[in-house]
Amino acid sequence: MNIDLAVVLCLANEKKNQPFDDYCAGVVSRMLAQNPDERAFLQQYDIHYYIADNPSDNSVARVVDADDNDDLENGRHFAIVFNRDILARLDTEDSMAFVIGHELSHILYRKDFGDVKELAYGEEACCDCNAIRLMRGGGYNLLDIAAVDALYPCLPEGMESRLSERRAFIQRNDISMTSALGKSMPLQKDTFIHLQKEPWKRENIFEQGEPDVARIIAEMVDIIERGDRDSFKRGLRDFLEQKSTEEATKLVMNILGQVMPKFSPVTEMIATCRHRKKIYNHPVVMMSDIVMEQFNRSGKKLLPPADVQIVAKYMQENRLYFEQRDRRLWEPLRKTMAAATMFGSNNIGGRI
Numbered sequence: 271m272n273i274d275l276a277v278v279l280c281l282a283n284e285k286k287n288q289p290f291d292d293y294c295a296g297v298v299s300r301m302l303a304q305n306p307d308e309r310a311f312l313q314q315y316d317i318h319y320y321i322a323d324n325p326s327d328n329s330v331a332r333v334v335d336a337d338d339n340d341d342l343e344n345g346r347h348f349a350i351v352f353n354r355d356i357l358a359r360l361d362t363e364d365s366m367a368f369v370i371g372h373e374l375s376h377i378l379y380r381k382d383f384g385d386v387k388e389l390a391y392g393e394e395a396c397c398d399c400n401a402i403r404l405m406r407g408g409g410y411n412l413l414d415i416a417a418v419d420a421l422y423p424c425l426p427e428g429m430e431s432r433l434s435e436r437r438a439f440i441q442r443n444d445i446s447m448t449s450a451l452g453k454s455m456p457l458q459k460d461t462f463i464h465l466q467k468e469p470w471k472r473e474n475i476f477e478q479g480e481p482d483v484a485r486i487i488a489e490m491v492d493i494i495e496r497g498d499r500d501s502f503k504r505g506l507r508d509f510l511e512q513k514s515t516e517e518a519t520k521l522v523m524n525i526l527g528q529v530m531p532k533f534s535p536v537t538e539m540i541a542t543c544r545h546r547k548k549i550y551n552h553p554v555v556m557m558s559d560i561v562m563e564q565f566n567r568s569g570k571k572l573l574p575p576a577d578v579q580i581v582a583k584y585m586q587e588n589r590l591y592f593e594q595r596d597r598r599l600w601e602p603l604r605k606t607m608a609a610a611t612m613f614g615s616n617n618i619g620g621r622i
Protein backbone atom coordinates (compact mmCIF):
# COMPACT_ATOMS: atom_id res chain seq x y z
CA MET A 271 0.00 0.00 0.00
CA ASN A 272 1.07 3.52 -0.74
CA ILE A 273 3.14 4.90 2.16
CA ASP A 274 1.26 8.17 2.23
CA LEU A 275 -1.97 6.26 2.50
CA ALA A 276 -0.64 3.94 5.18
CA VAL A 277 0.20 6.97 7.32
CA VAL A 278 -3.24 8.55 7.11
CA LEU A 279 -5.34 5.42 7.08
CA CYS A 280 -5.89 4.65 10.70
CA LEU A 281 -9.30 3.19 10.06
CA ALA A 282 -8.39 0.91 7.25
CA ASN A 283 -10.64 -1.99 8.16
CA GLU A 284 -12.42 -2.09 4.85
CA LYS A 285 -15.44 -3.95 6.11
CA LYS A 286 -16.22 -1.33 8.74
CA ASN A 287 -15.46 1.47 6.32
CA GLN A 288 -17.92 0.04 3.79
CA PRO A 289 -21.04 2.06 4.79
CA PHE A 290 -19.07 5.28 4.40
CA ASP A 291 -17.64 4.14 1.07
CA ASP A 292 -21.16 3.31 -0.14
CA TYR A 293 -22.49 6.65 1.08
CA CYS A 294 -19.85 8.64 -0.80
CA ALA A 295 -20.32 6.53 -3.92
CA GLY A 296 -24.02 7.45 -3.76
CA VAL A 297 -23.18 11.17 -3.57
CA VAL A 298 -20.88 10.75 -6.56
CA SER A 299 -23.43 8.92 -8.67
CA ARG A 300 -25.92 11.69 -7.93
CA MET A 301 -23.40 14.29 -9.13
CA LEU A 302 -22.45 12.30 -12.20
CA ALA A 303 -25.99 11.44 -13.28
CA GLN A 304 -26.15 14.70 -15.23
CA ASN A 305 -22.51 14.54 -16.31
CA PRO A 306 -22.34 11.40 -18.47
CA ASP A 307 -18.90 12.19 -19.93
CA GLU A 308 -17.29 12.47 -16.51
CA ARG A 309 -19.16 9.39 -15.40
CA ALA A 310 -17.93 7.30 -18.31
CA PHE A 311 -14.39 8.57 -17.82
CA LEU A 312 -14.26 7.91 -14.09
CA GLN A 313 -15.79 4.46 -14.49
CA GLN A 314 -12.45 3.29 -15.83
CA TYR A 315 -10.97 3.71 -12.39
CA ASP A 316 -11.37 2.11 -9.05
CA ILE A 317 -12.15 4.89 -6.57
CA HIS A 318 -12.97 4.33 -2.92
CA TYR A 319 -13.69 6.58 0.00
CA TYR A 320 -12.09 6.18 3.39
CA ILE A 321 -12.17 7.76 6.78
CA ALA A 322 -8.86 8.49 8.45
CA ASP A 323 -8.17 9.73 11.92
CA ASN A 324 -5.24 11.99 11.49
CA PRO A 325 -5.13 15.02 13.80
CA SER A 326 -1.82 16.24 12.41
CA ASP A 327 -3.37 16.84 8.99
CA ASN A 328 -5.58 19.92 8.71
CA SER A 329 -7.12 19.16 5.32
CA VAL A 330 -10.63 17.77 5.15
CA ALA A 331 -9.75 15.26 2.45
CA ARG A 332 -7.16 14.28 -0.05
CA VAL A 333 -6.93 11.96 -3.00
CA VAL A 334 -4.11 9.47 -3.24
CA ASP A 335 -3.11 6.69 -5.55
CA ALA A 336 -4.01 3.55 -3.64
CA ASP A 337 -1.20 1.51 -5.16
CA ASP A 338 2.47 1.62 -4.34
CA ASN A 339 3.29 4.31 -6.82
CA ASP A 340 1.80 7.63 -5.83
CA ASP A 341 1.00 8.71 -9.31
CA LEU A 342 -2.34 10.32 -10.14
CA GLU A 343 -1.43 10.69 -13.82
CA ASN A 344 -0.99 6.99 -14.43
CA GLY A 345 -2.80 5.44 -11.49
CA ARG A 346 -5.95 3.35 -11.77
CA HIS A 347 -6.89 2.81 -8.13
CA PHE A 348 -7.56 5.84 -6.00
CA ALA A 349 -8.49 6.50 -2.43
CA ILE A 350 -10.22 9.68 -1.34
CA VAL A 351 -9.39 9.90 2.32
CA PHE A 352 -11.41 12.11 4.66
CA ASN A 353 -10.12 13.34 7.95
CA ARG A 354 -12.87 12.26 10.30
CA ASP A 355 -12.87 15.02 12.89
CA ILE A 356 -12.74 17.77 10.28
CA LEU A 357 -15.45 16.15 8.15
CA ALA A 358 -17.63 15.88 11.25
CA ARG A 359 -17.65 19.68 11.50
CA LEU A 360 -19.68 19.86 8.28
CA ASP A 361 -23.43 19.57 8.59
CA THR A 362 -24.65 18.99 5.08
CA GLU A 363 -24.11 16.40 2.40
CA ASP A 364 -23.96 19.36 0.02
CA SER A 365 -20.76 20.59 1.69
CA MET A 366 -19.27 17.10 1.49
CA ALA A 367 -20.29 16.89 -2.18
CA PHE A 368 -18.10 19.91 -2.83
CA VAL A 369 -15.15 18.22 -1.15
CA ILE A 370 -15.67 14.96 -3.08
CA GLY A 371 -16.19 16.89 -6.31
CA HIS A 372 -12.93 18.76 -5.70
CA GLU A 373 -10.93 15.57 -5.04
CA LEU A 374 -12.43 13.75 -8.04
CA SER A 375 -11.55 16.79 -10.12
CA HIS A 376 -7.89 16.32 -9.20
CA ILE A 377 -8.04 12.93 -10.96
CA LEU A 378 -9.77 14.51 -13.98
CA TYR A 379 -7.27 17.36 -14.02
CA ARG A 380 -4.19 15.17 -13.82
CA LYS A 381 -5.54 12.87 -16.48
CA ASP A 382 -6.30 15.76 -18.79
CA PHE A 383 -10.02 15.15 -18.95
CA GLY A 384 -12.07 17.59 -21.03
CA ASP A 385 -11.69 21.27 -20.28
CA VAL A 386 -11.03 20.99 -16.54
CA LYS A 387 -7.60 22.59 -16.97
CA GLU A 388 -9.13 25.60 -18.69
CA LEU A 389 -11.70 26.44 -16.06
CA ALA A 390 -9.44 28.69 -14.02
CA TYR A 391 -5.84 29.47 -13.21
CA GLY A 392 -4.06 26.79 -11.17
CA GLU A 393 -4.99 23.24 -10.29
CA GLU A 394 -6.77 23.98 -7.02
CA ALA A 395 -8.99 26.66 -8.56
CA CYS A 396 -9.77 24.43 -11.55
CA CYS A 397 -10.79 21.63 -9.20
CA ASP A 398 -13.01 24.04 -7.23
CA CYS A 399 -14.74 25.22 -10.41
CA ASN A 400 -15.23 21.68 -11.69
CA ALA A 401 -16.59 20.66 -8.28
CA ILE A 402 -19.15 23.45 -8.61
CA ARG A 403 -20.14 22.06 -11.99
CA LEU A 404 -20.51 18.56 -10.52
CA MET A 405 -22.51 19.87 -7.56
CA ARG A 406 -24.92 21.60 -9.87
CA GLY A 407 -25.38 18.37 -11.79
CA GLY A 408 -26.34 16.66 -8.55
CA GLY A 409 -28.68 19.47 -7.50
CA TYR A 410 -26.57 20.25 -4.45
CA ASN A 411 -26.73 23.60 -2.77
CA LEU A 412 -23.77 25.79 -3.69
CA LEU A 413 -24.26 27.97 -0.64
CA ASP A 414 -22.92 25.10 1.45
CA ILE A 415 -19.46 25.53 -0.06
CA ALA A 416 -18.97 28.34 2.44
CA ALA A 417 -19.01 25.80 5.29
CA VAL A 418 -16.07 23.98 3.68
CA ASP A 419 -14.10 27.22 3.41
CA ALA A 420 -14.89 27.96 7.04
CA LEU A 421 -13.13 24.74 8.14
CA TYR A 422 -9.82 26.53 7.87
CA PRO A 423 -9.09 28.75 10.85
CA CYS A 424 -7.19 31.14 8.62
CA LEU A 425 -7.11 31.30 4.87
CA PRO A 426 -4.49 28.94 3.50
CA GLU A 427 -1.94 30.29 1.07
CA GLY A 428 -3.36 30.93 -2.38
CA MET A 429 -6.92 30.78 -1.09
CA GLU A 430 -7.70 34.40 -1.94
CA SER A 431 -7.01 33.86 -5.61
CA ARG A 432 -8.89 30.55 -5.57
CA LEU A 433 -11.94 32.30 -4.18
CA SER A 434 -11.81 35.01 -6.81
CA GLU A 435 -11.35 32.42 -9.57
CA ARG A 436 -14.40 30.63 -8.26
CA ARG A 437 -16.45 33.83 -8.20
CA ALA A 438 -15.39 34.62 -11.77
CA PHE A 439 -16.37 31.11 -12.90
CA ILE A 440 -19.76 31.41 -11.28
CA GLN A 441 -20.36 34.80 -12.90
CA ARG A 442 -19.09 33.74 -16.29
CA ASN A 443 -21.40 30.78 -16.35
CA ASP A 444 -24.27 32.67 -14.85
CA ILE A 445 -24.59 30.23 -11.99
CA SER A 446 -26.91 31.42 -9.31
CA MET A 447 -25.86 30.50 -5.78
CA THR A 448 -29.27 31.26 -4.39
CA SER A 449 -31.51 29.72 -7.03
CA ALA A 450 -33.91 26.98 -6.06
CA LEU A 451 -31.37 24.20 -5.97
CA GLY A 452 -33.40 22.41 -3.39
CA LYS A 453 -32.88 22.14 0.33
CA SER A 454 -29.54 21.03 1.65
CA MET A 455 -29.36 17.43 2.75
CA PRO A 456 -28.09 16.56 6.22
CA LEU A 457 -24.67 14.92 6.33
CA GLN A 458 -25.11 11.28 7.36
CA LYS A 459 -22.55 11.34 10.11
CA ASP A 460 -23.60 7.93 11.43
CA THR A 461 -21.75 6.37 8.49
CA PHE A 462 -18.41 7.42 9.95
CA ILE A 463 -18.60 9.09 13.34
CA HIS A 464 -18.58 5.87 15.39
CA LEU A 465 -15.68 4.26 13.60
CA GLN A 466 -13.13 3.49 16.26
CA LYS A 467 -9.53 4.19 15.69
CA GLU A 468 -7.91 0.86 14.94
CA PRO A 469 -4.39 1.41 13.78
CA TRP A 470 -3.16 -1.74 12.17
CA LYS A 471 -0.67 -2.87 9.66
CA ARG A 472 -0.80 -6.23 7.98
CA GLU A 473 1.98 -8.33 9.44
CA ASN A 474 4.31 -9.91 6.98
CA ILE A 475 3.68 -13.63 7.53
CA PHE A 476 6.63 -14.42 5.28
CA GLU A 477 9.05 -12.86 7.71
CA GLN A 478 7.96 -15.22 10.47
CA GLY A 479 9.51 -18.34 8.99
CA GLU A 480 8.02 -20.59 6.33
CA PRO A 481 4.26 -20.19 6.27
CA ASP A 482 2.41 -23.28 5.04
CA VAL A 483 -0.25 -23.07 2.36
CA ALA A 484 -3.05 -23.07 4.96
CA ARG A 485 -1.53 -20.00 6.64
CA ILE A 486 -1.26 -18.23 3.28
CA ILE A 487 -4.89 -19.03 2.47
CA ALA A 488 -5.97 -17.75 5.91
CA GLU A 489 -4.23 -14.48 5.13
CA MET A 490 -6.12 -14.25 1.83
CA VAL A 491 -9.41 -14.68 3.68
CA ASP A 492 -8.36 -11.87 6.02
CA ILE A 493 -7.60 -9.60 3.05
CA ILE A 494 -11.20 -9.96 1.92
CA GLU A 495 -12.24 -8.79 5.41
CA ARG A 496 -9.72 -6.06 6.07
CA GLY A 497 -7.97 -5.16 2.85
CA ASP A 498 -4.33 -4.18 2.32
CA ARG A 499 -3.52 -6.82 -0.25
CA ASP A 500 -0.39 -4.97 -1.34
CA SER A 501 1.68 -5.71 1.77
CA PHE A 502 0.75 -9.38 1.45
CA LYS A 503 1.62 -9.49 -2.22
CA ARG A 504 4.93 -7.80 -1.61
CA GLY A 505 5.77 -10.35 1.10
CA LEU A 506 4.76 -13.32 -1.07
CA ARG A 507 6.67 -11.97 -4.03
CA ASP A 508 9.91 -11.54 -2.04
CA PHE A 509 9.44 -14.98 -0.50
CA LEU A 510 9.06 -16.65 -3.91
CA GLU A 511 12.01 -14.78 -5.38
CA GLN A 512 14.28 -16.40 -2.83
CA LYS A 513 13.15 -19.86 -3.87
CA SER A 514 14.18 -21.97 -6.84
CA THR A 515 11.78 -21.88 -9.79
CA GLU A 516 10.73 -25.43 -8.92
CA GLU A 517 9.87 -24.62 -5.33
CA ALA A 518 8.24 -21.32 -6.27
CA THR A 519 5.99 -22.76 -9.00
CA LYS A 520 5.05 -25.70 -6.80
CA LEU A 521 3.94 -23.33 -4.06
CA VAL A 522 2.03 -21.12 -6.52
CA MET A 523 0.22 -24.21 -7.87
CA ASN A 524 -0.52 -25.41 -4.32
CA ILE A 525 -2.05 -22.02 -3.52
CA LEU A 526 -4.14 -21.95 -6.70
CA GLY A 527 -5.20 -25.55 -6.18
CA GLN A 528 -6.61 -24.60 -2.79
CA VAL A 529 -8.14 -21.19 -3.47
CA MET A 530 -9.84 -22.06 -6.74
CA PRO A 531 -12.39 -24.46 -5.24
CA LYS A 532 -12.68 -22.48 -1.99
CA PHE A 533 -13.74 -19.02 -3.21
CA SER A 534 -16.58 -18.11 -5.55
CA PRO A 535 -15.47 -18.32 -9.20
CA VAL A 536 -14.05 -15.05 -10.53
CA THR A 537 -16.43 -14.91 -13.49
CA GLU A 538 -19.40 -15.20 -11.17
CA MET A 539 -18.06 -12.63 -8.76
CA ILE A 540 -17.37 -10.06 -11.45
CA ALA A 541 -20.89 -10.50 -12.77
CA THR A 542 -22.50 -9.93 -9.38
CA CYS A 543 -20.12 -7.64 -7.52
CA ARG A 544 -20.26 -3.89 -7.92
CA HIS A 545 -17.24 -3.23 -5.73
CA ARG A 546 -14.13 -3.39 -7.82
CA LYS A 547 -12.01 -3.37 -4.70
CA LYS A 548 -13.50 -6.75 -3.76
CA ILE A 549 -12.61 -8.08 -7.17
CA TYR A 550 -8.98 -7.06 -6.70
CA ASN A 551 -9.02 -8.77 -3.30
CA HIS A 552 -10.21 -12.07 -4.80
CA PRO A 553 -7.41 -14.60 -4.22
CA VAL A 554 -7.28 -15.72 -7.85
CA VAL A 555 -7.10 -12.12 -9.10
CA MET A 556 -4.50 -11.30 -6.44
CA MET A 557 -2.34 -14.16 -7.71
CA SER A 558 -2.34 -13.13 -11.35
CA ASP A 559 0.79 -10.98 -11.55
CA ILE A 560 2.58 -13.33 -9.16
CA VAL A 561 1.78 -16.26 -11.46
CA MET A 562 3.07 -14.25 -14.40
CA GLU A 563 6.35 -13.44 -12.67
CA GLN A 564 7.00 -16.94 -11.44
CA PHE A 565 6.07 -18.77 -14.63
CA ASN A 566 8.08 -16.37 -16.74
CA ARG A 567 11.23 -17.03 -14.72
CA SER A 568 13.65 -19.17 -16.62
CA GLY A 569 14.30 -22.51 -14.99
CA LYS A 570 12.51 -25.76 -14.34
CA LYS A 571 8.93 -25.62 -13.12
CA LEU A 572 7.27 -28.11 -10.87
CA LEU A 573 3.58 -28.76 -11.40
CA PRO A 574 1.92 -31.03 -8.84
CA PRO A 575 -0.63 -33.18 -10.79
CA ALA A 576 -3.52 -32.76 -8.34
CA ASP A 577 -3.23 -28.98 -8.53
CA VAL A 578 -2.83 -29.01 -12.30
CA GLN A 579 -6.17 -30.81 -12.59
CA ILE A 580 -7.96 -28.26 -10.43
CA VAL A 581 -6.32 -25.28 -12.11
CA ALA A 582 -6.93 -26.55 -15.66
CA LYS A 583 -10.60 -27.18 -14.90
CA TYR A 584 -10.98 -23.76 -13.30
CA MET A 585 -9.29 -22.01 -16.20
CA GLN A 586 -11.58 -23.79 -18.60
CA GLU A 587 -14.70 -22.89 -16.61
CA ASN A 588 -13.63 -19.25 -16.29
CA ARG A 589 -12.15 -19.05 -19.74
CA LEU A 590 -13.94 -15.86 -20.66
CA TYR A 591 -12.53 -14.06 -17.65
CA PHE A 592 -8.97 -15.19 -18.29
CA GLU A 593 -9.04 -14.55 -22.01
CA GLN A 594 -10.56 -11.11 -21.73
CA ARG A 595 -9.38 -9.73 -18.44
CA ASP A 596 -6.54 -11.66 -16.93
CA ARG A 597 -3.99 -12.75 -19.44
CA ARG A 598 -1.25 -12.36 -16.85
CA LEU A 599 -2.46 -15.48 -15.12
CA TRP A 600 -3.82 -17.25 -18.17
CA GLU A 601 -0.97 -17.08 -20.66
CA PRO A 602 2.17 -18.11 -18.80
CA LEU A 603 0.32 -20.80 -16.89
CA ARG A 604 -1.40 -22.19 -19.97
CA LYS A 605 1.90 -22.24 -21.84
CA THR A 606 3.67 -24.05 -19.02
CA MET A 607 0.86 -26.56 -18.58
CA ALA A 608 0.67 -27.20 -22.33
CA ALA A 609 4.42 -27.81 -22.46
CA ALA A 610 4.10 -30.24 -19.55
CA THR A 611 1.34 -32.24 -21.25
CA MET A 612 3.41 -32.51 -24.45
CA PHE A 613 5.51 -35.11 -22.64
CA GLY A 614 2.42 -37.18 -21.99
CA SER A 615 -0.07 -37.06 -19.19
CA ASN A 616 2.14 -39.13 -16.91
CA ASN A 617 4.64 -36.35 -16.86
CA ILE A 618 2.20 -33.56 -16.24
CA GLY A 619 3.45 -33.28 -12.71
CA GLY A 620 7.02 -33.57 -13.74
CA ARG A 621 9.73 -31.03 -14.08
CA ILE A 622 9.94 -29.09 -17.30
Ligand SMILES: [Zn+2]
Binds near residue numbers: 372394397
Ligand atom coordinates in the same frame (compact mmCIF):
# COMPACT_ATOMS: atom_id res chain seq x y z
ZN1 LIG B 1 -7.08 20.24 -3.95
